[in-house]
Every structure is written in structure tokens, then in C-alpha cells.
Amino acid sequence: MLRLATSDADFAARFDALVDARRESDSDVSGQVAAILADVKARGDAALAEYSQRFDSYTLAEEADWNISAEACRAAYDALDTDLRDALELAAERIRAYHRDQLPANRDFTDAAGVRQGAIWRPVDAAGLYVPGGRAAYPSSLLMNAIPAKVAGVERLVVVTPTPHGKTNPLVLAAAHIAGVDEIWRVGGAQAIAALAYGTDRIRPVDVITGPGNAWVAEAKRQLYGVVGIDMVAGPSEILVIADGDNRADWIAADLLSQAEHDPTSQSILITDDSGFADKVAVQVEAQLAELATTETATASWQDNGAIIVVETLAEAAPLANRLAAEHVELAVAEPEPLLGAIRHAGSVFLGRMTPEAIGDYVAGPNHVLPTGRRARFASGLSVLDFMKRTSFIALDEASLGRVGPAAVALAHAEGLPAHAKSVELRLK
Amino acid sequence: MLRLATSDADFAARFDALVDARRESDSDVSGQVAAILADVKARGDAALAEYSQRFDSYTLAEEADWNISAEACRAAYDALDTDLRDALELAAERIRAYHRDQLPANRDFTDAAGVRQGAIWRPVDAAGLYVPGGRAAYPSSLLMNAIPAKVAGVERLVVVTPTPHGKTNPLVLAAAHIAGVDEIWRVGGAQAIAALAYGTDRIRPVDVITGPGNAWVAEAKRQLYGVVGIDMVAGPSEILVIADGDNRADWIAADLLSQAEHDPTSQSILITDDSGFADKVAVQVEAQLAELATTETATASWQDNGAIIVVETLAEAAPLANRLAAEHVELAVAEPEPLLGAIRHAGSVFLGRMTPEAIGDYVAGPNHVLPTGRRARFASGLSVLDFMKRTSFIALDEASLGRVGPAAVALAHAEGLPAHAKSVELRLK
Structure with a gap:
């Protein structure tokens, strides 16, 4: 387990290394x-x-x-x-x-130029x-x-x-x-x-x-x-827990281990503004590992990929979370809303002390198939949209074609596409 | 140019060949x-x-x-x-x-069990x-x-x-x-x-x-x-024009050529229920090709990949269109709505006689980056969603965790994930 503090002289470099560490297999098959x-x-x-x-x-x-x-x-x-x-x-x-x-x-609307436009979603x-x-x-x-x-x-x-x-x-x-x-x-x-x-x-x-x-x-x-x-390429599971010192260390330790037990390549990270609380969580993790049926996997994951980062204030946590762009982010604080607003990149966020990530794995409702490996920067969890596609449609009449058609003709000629222009020009006559 | 009629004895096999023809380069780079x-x-x-x-x-x-x-x-x-x-x-x-x-x-809602759930879209x-x-x-x-x-x-x-x-x-x-x-x-x-x-x-x-x-x-x-x-892998451009006999042959010919002039691998297909109209369009295509500055490209495309399919009734057109799943589909008929409802797979549909496809390339509003090569079966045109991602969120309190937590514990144990179960059990006590 890696232990960092933003007050460390070499924090930036060591945090960069944590962000850039590849936990995915490079086996070329x-x-x-x-x-x-x-x-x-x-x-x-x-x-x-x-x-x-x-x-x-x-x-x-x-x-x-x-x-x-x-x-x-x-x-x-x-x-x-x-x-x-x-x-x-x-x-x-x-x-x-x-x-x-x-x-x-x-969608289906007709704009001021009289052009009807829309889109139909179908499975x-x-x-x-x-x-x-x-x-x-x-x-x-x-x-x-x-x-x-x-x-x-x-x-x-x-x-x-x-x-x-x-x-x-x-x-x-x-x-x-x-x-x-x-x-x-x-x-x-x-x-x-x-x-x-x-x-x-x-x-x-x-x-x-x-x-x-x-x-x-x-x-x-x-x-x-x-x-x-x-669907998106899936990598090892991740959890980032952002917690103040008013949490129960055993709860937070269990949350960290709930990802660690998935796979040795899983990653569990705690960010806290309370160094003493960080110590307590580390002790609790060890204690729970000793009793866990999945201890072999969870121990390997926590030793190789686990991290505890101590920050000066929790306001420092959001930019770090955005760099990590984790699959799961827990905000174990009394007022999670401001932090939620500041976290731009995350697969799913779990708000408050009574929302352990495992609830989202099973019964909450939102999908548990989520972007891993920093892909929350650009990817989303699985949704109905992954099983649907959109067909757009356009309808003009003589009047609306008269309004927007000449611009299409000008652009088609400028792009060297005369048949494009002709298909509009013939109808404008 | 391929000419088919659904009344041909070998239509099914020849249409299958048209659907399966690969126009994309197989060069392995x-x-x-x-x-x-x-x-x-x-x-x-x-x-x-x-x-x-x-x-x-x-x-x-x-x-x-x-x-x-x-x-x-x-x-x-x-x-x-x-x-x-x-x-x-x-x-x-x-x-x-x-x-x-x-x-x-x-989205942000709290359901009957008291579980708050939602999703935030961000660029x-x-x-x-x-x-x-x-x-x-x-x-x-x-x-x-x-x-x-x-x-x-x-x-x-x-x-x-x-x-x-x-x-x-x-x-x-x-x-x-x-x-x-x-x-x-x-x-x-x-x-x-x-x-x-x-x-x-x-x-x-x-x-x-x-x-x-x-x-x-x-x-x-x-x-x-x-x-x-x-974004989606892009292949050569395509247009499918579904037209009855009440169209002007020169307009429809220009529409077909507006895709043909893009690239020799582009594909233009006409489906009509009027064999005489099909003949007139074929003549008009040749006449316009003779005068087109892009004639070399358009001629190659029309000769190699163009097709005219004569159907008994336009109701036959929709299942054919769904097999082709074309990038652009024009419905050059007086009442396009019923056909629009029957076409499940298309990148974009152009409704009525006054909506040439080229309008969609430039000024209509919907995106002209559309799925090609039958990918409209599962893919959509470019949209703001391609530049955004969704973060889901969940918030429970003691009461709602009491309602749904035990089911999560049961499932976690059944899946052999005890730390998942423990993270919930500790909070239920």
C-alpha cells in the first residue's frame, strides 16, 4: 500500500506515477x-x-x-x-x-425557416x-x-x-x-x-x-x-473513497476491500484530510484481511495497488479525483453535494456515509458496468443507449428549400461537388 | 449498374450479394x-x-x-x-x-424505497x-x-x-x-x-x-x-432513394449522383415501384454524368456499385431498406410518414420530394457524420453525446439502506464476495 501526503515534497511526481501506473494486462493475444x-x-x-x-x-x-x-x-x-x-x-x-x-x-420540430428536423431512437x-x-x-x-x-x-x-x-x-x-x-x-x-x-x-x-x-x-x-x-473495453475494478475523520474506520476499510477482493489488479484508494483516521483505516484493513475468505486476492490488491493519500483539506481531493477518473467514487462526508459538483470524471459517485459502493453493485438501480482505467474521462456506464441507435430525419418543402437551398448550393460548389449542387438547383427552379 | 426486380426468380440471392458486397478497403496497415x-x-x-x-x-x-x-x-x-x-x-x-x-x-430522483439516484452529463x-x-x-x-x-x-x-x-x-x-x-x-x-x-x-x-x-x-x-x-469507423458514403413514379427523373438522378461523386466506392441505389420511371432515371443518370465535372469518380461509382431495384409495391421497399441499413435514405413519395415508420435501420432519412440529401450535408442542421456499411443497424450519427460522458450517483440513508441493504448482502455472499457483504452489514447494525 502506497502512502502519500500532498504536503510531501515529492507528492506531484509520486501521484503522477500512481495515475499513470498501468494495471491492465499487456499480453498480446x-x-x-x-x-x-x-x-x-x-x-x-x-x-x-x-x-x-x-x-x-x-x-x-x-x-x-x-x-x-x-x-x-x-x-x-x-x-x-x-x-x-x-x-x-x-x-x-x-x-x-x-x-x-x-x-x-x-425529437420532431419545425424551425423558423420551415425545416422539419428530428430523430427517432430505436433498439x-x-x-x-x-x-x-x-x-x-x-x-x-x-x-x-x-x-x-x-x-x-x-x-x-x-x-x-x-x-x-x-x-x-x-x-x-x-x-x-x-x-x-x-x-x-x-x-x-x-x-x-x-x-x-x-x-x-x-x-x-x-x-x-x-x-x-x-x-x-x-x-x-x-x-x-x-x-x-x-461496449467499452473493461479493465480492473477501482474505488476511490474520499472521507473525513468523522467516519468509522471499519466501514471505510470494508469499502476499500470490497474492490480489492475482485482481483489482484483491482485498486482501492483512500483520500482523507485526517492523518489519524488514515492510520485507523490502515489498521482496520489489516484486521479485516485476516478474516476475509477472499484474503489472498484482496491482500495482493491492497499491497500492490492500494493507496492512502492525506490532504490538507478535502477541497484538494476533487482535482486529485479528476486525475484518477475512478470507476467508483465514495464521498463519505456529511455534505457531499459540493464535492459531487467538483468531481468531473467518475463512473459512479456514492453520496454520504450510508452509501457503500456494494449497494451500487447489486440493488441501487444504476448500472454497475462502468468505465475503468481512467476512461471515465470520456466514457459512461452501460445504459439503454448502448442497445439503441438514432435515425435523424429532415423534411423540407418548396418554401423552406427556397430559404436554405442557395447556401447549400454555394457550399457544394466551393467543395467541388457539382452533383450535390445540382440536386438542389434543379428543385429551386 | 445492377438492375434487379423483386419479381426476378433469383432476386433473393442477388439482393443478398448486394447487401454483403464489401466496398471497404481491406488493405492491412x-x-x-x-x-x-x-x-x-x-x-x-x-x-x-x-x-x-x-x-x-x-x-x-x-x-x-x-x-x-x-x-x-x-x-x-x-x-x-x-x-x-x-x-x-x-x-x-x-x-x-x-x-x-x-x-x-x-437526472435526480428519489424512489419509493428512499434511494436517491441520478446521472450528470458533462463534456x-x-x-x-x-x-x-x-x-x-x-x-x-x-x-x-x-x-x-x-x-x-x-x-x-x-x-x-x-x-x-x-x-x-x-x-x-x-x-x-x-x-x-x-x-x-x-x-x-x-x-x-x-x-x-x-x-x-x-x-x-x-x-x-x-x-x-x-x-x-x-x-x-x-x-x-x-x-x-x-467516433464510429467510417466507410464509403451511401444513398438509398425510394421513389414512386410521380417524381422527376432528373431530380432523382442528381440525388443518386450526389453520393456517387464522393468516391468510386460510394454506392447509390434506387428502389421504385415503376419500371418505366426506373428506365427514365437510368437515362438521366447517363445524361448528367456526361456533363459532370466529377464524372470520372461518379461514373466509376455508378457502374461498379450503383443499383436500381424495381418492386411490386413500395411496401416491399422497407424490408429491403432495413437489410441495406443505408447511411442516407430518401423517401421521394407524397406521404413519406408510413415508410419512415417502417424503416428501422438508416443513418438519416430525407422526407418527401423537396428534401434532396445534399441539404443534409450542409444546412439542414442534423449531423452529416453518419453510420455507413450497414452500421446503422447499431450505430448513430455524430452528436453532442460523443463529446460528453455520464456520471451516475446514488445516495442512501439509514432507512433506505435498511430496505435494500439485506438483498445486497444476500447477493454478495452468493457471489462469493464477503467484503462486499461486510461493507453493507456493518452499516445495517
């Missing part, structure tokens, strides 16, 4: 991924079956091997403990409500959602990706997921039932992304692909960007 | 681009100067060689013919008005805009990219543009003056994109890069996606 994509494009299902055998030790032979039925999802849902089923339903309902409120409005026809196999298969992630697509109005929502040694995750299947997923295919890796983008005999292509995955999956999405729409 | 990006990242301005000499025959030696001043842009503006200046000003004003109306609203700090050198340097493109950025509230808008042999384009400089561009750097190609993404001693980095360019520029943007935000 682009060549291998390109070969897999080309192979699936050429050979379709036969290639999928081979990769499934090789990478997931799972045989795709009979028709029934290929997908997970709606009945299986329903059965997984019915078999859940009531508490867990209610929790998933509550989460789904709250996510649905928040994203419904996010639906964009169409894509089909969306694909990658769900990792094994430990990182989270039902909450399925809800956070699938529900915005369904709220957007996507008619065909397709999940692809590897099932190593044939193992499926009942919580994920139950979440798919709740979210209304239309198809689940038992394929994973770059090959699954290729199948979604190009289509195969069994799997019809989709228009947009979202969802987390390993380096192969991420690179496959990047290479297919443009063939389909994709 | 990824290795060369990767090398240029790494070089600019490592050596900065020195690398830029070398590439400028090599690719643009332009020497970057003195400080004054590097950029084009605000004064030079102002002078180019002042030197314009009044007609052209007025036309650019009218275009800018109309584009500004349309995009202002596009600004998204923030990125800095945006970069690529402007090609030579023939494809269009002042209208500068306005269409720069004005949405400025309307979004971007404080620093940076243009990069190659100036081969030192030549600048006065119309582009005048447009930069009108749009309020903050910096113009005389660098182009993949190296300019690298400079914008990584920054150099002279050029500070930006957060989002938009604007058209050649294969090197497009590949550089693709490789840097994630380091910065980028």
Missing part, C-alpha cells in the same frame, strides 16, 4: 484472436465445437449439447432459496426502473451478452447487461457462456430467467464473440455485443468493433 | 500503424517532424511551422466571398441550433478533430465535427491536419474560425492521432478523437480506442 475469428467465420459451428473441446473440455455433439433451454433456467430459478430469489427479483426490478427512466425521447434487432464461466460468472452482471437491453426493446437477447467440463452456474441461469434472455449458447472465448458477430448455421448474428470477459474476449470485441457495436 | 503509434509515444515531436517530412513534404522546424494561428483563420474568414461566408455562417448557426436541442438532461475536457488534407478537406465536415463538441461544452478543441508541401485550405481555416477551434496543428496521418492520444511536448493529449481520414488514420483510431474515445 491479437494474432491468436485474429486466427480464431477467421476460423469461426470460415467454418462456423465445426470450429466452435473444436475450440469448446480444446479450451473448455466440453463436447458439442448432439443438438442438446449446444444450448441451455428456457426450461433449465426456469428450473434453476424455482430451485433457489427464497431469500436469494427475492434478492435477485428486487435487484432486477430496481435496475429495470432506473433504466426505464433512462429511455431517450424522440437494435439483436444483442449478444458474454457471460464468463467459472468464478467470475456473476448473476448481478447478467442482470446489469441484460435488463438495459430488454428495457431498450431488443427483441432477441442472446447469451454465450463457456461451460467448462459441462458445468453451469444455477444463479446465472436463474438471473437469465428473470431478465428474459432469449437464447443461451454453451460457447465461450473469442470463438463465441466471432459466432455472435458473423453468425453460424446455429447461431444467428447479433448487432451489439456487451459483457465482461478475459483478454481473448476483450481483444475479439475490439477486433470486431465496426462489424458489430461493442 | 495495422502493423505499420502500430509502429508509428509506438514511435510517436516514445519520441514525440521529433517523430512527428520526421513523418511530416516523409509523408507530407513539409518541414516542422521553427515554432511557427507547427501550427496555424487563430489570426490566420480569422484572415481566411475575412477574405471569403460574402456569399460563401454567409452560407458557412447559416450552416453553422443551423447545426448549432439542432445540436443545442440535443443536449441531454441530468470531456478536450477533443481532437482530424481534418484530411487535399481534396477531401471539407469545411462542412469541420463544422459538423467541431460544433457538436463546442455545444457539448468542450473547452479545448484541437484540430490536426496535414498540410502537404505547406498548402492550407482557406475554406477549412474559415470554418475553424466560425466553429471556435482552439488549436490547429499541422500534422496528419496515424502520427497525428498518436499525438492527440498520448500527447507530446507541444501537443497536450485529448480525451476523444473524431473526424474522417484515410486507412492509416482509421486504423490508428481503432488501435487507440480505449486510450481515448473515438
